[in-house]
Amino acid sequence: MSQVRGRCVICTSTFISNNIAALQCGHTFHFDCVSKWVERSKTCPNCRVRTTDRQIIKHLYFDAPDEFNTTQTVSSDLQVETLSIALEKEKSSHLDALEEVRKLKDQVSSLQAKIFNVSAVEANLM
Numbered sequence: 001m002s003q004v005r006g007r008c009v010i011c012t013s014t015f016i017s018n019n020i021a022a023l024q025c026g027h028t029f030h031f032d033c034v035s036k037w038v039e040r041s042k043t044c045p046n047c048r049v050r051t052t053d054r055q056i057i058k059h060l061y062f063d064a065p066d067e068f069n070t071t072q073t074v075s076s077d078l079q080v081e082t083l084s085i086a087l088e089k090e091k092s093s094h095l096d097a098l099e100e101v102r103k104l105k106d107q108v109s110s111l112q113a114k115i116f117n118v119s120a121v122e123a124n125l126m
Helices: 031-041 067-125
Strands: 003-007 014-016 020-022 028-030
Touching: 014 028, 020 031, 028 031
Parallel strands: none
Antiparallel strands: 003 014, 020 028
16 A cells, blocks of 8 residues: 555545546545535535536546655655644643743732732731
8 A cells, every 4th residue: 555645535544546536527536525515515614516426437547656755755644744743732831831830920919019018917017
């Protein structure tokens, strides 16, 4: 099973060469994805041209890309996915840190107000 450059816009997964289908308009998808889509909406997910399940070209075959390009594409896809996950973790960590800073600022404000109140009480007692 070789991978073909491209992704299914319905599920966003990379194409596997034995599972690619097309519509009359020329857009390509995983067969399972597009058959379910057309069953529900009767249009192309990309261009919204009306279509039927009979118009789905069920099997598309491409010449296998050379091994270097396939390996490079898979490696690039994995790297993109790994970096995307790392970015999401960093964003989450950043948001957690911002929330902690907000809580600490609130705590400082509260303590400053208490100090001000205690100072005012002391001034009245003297």
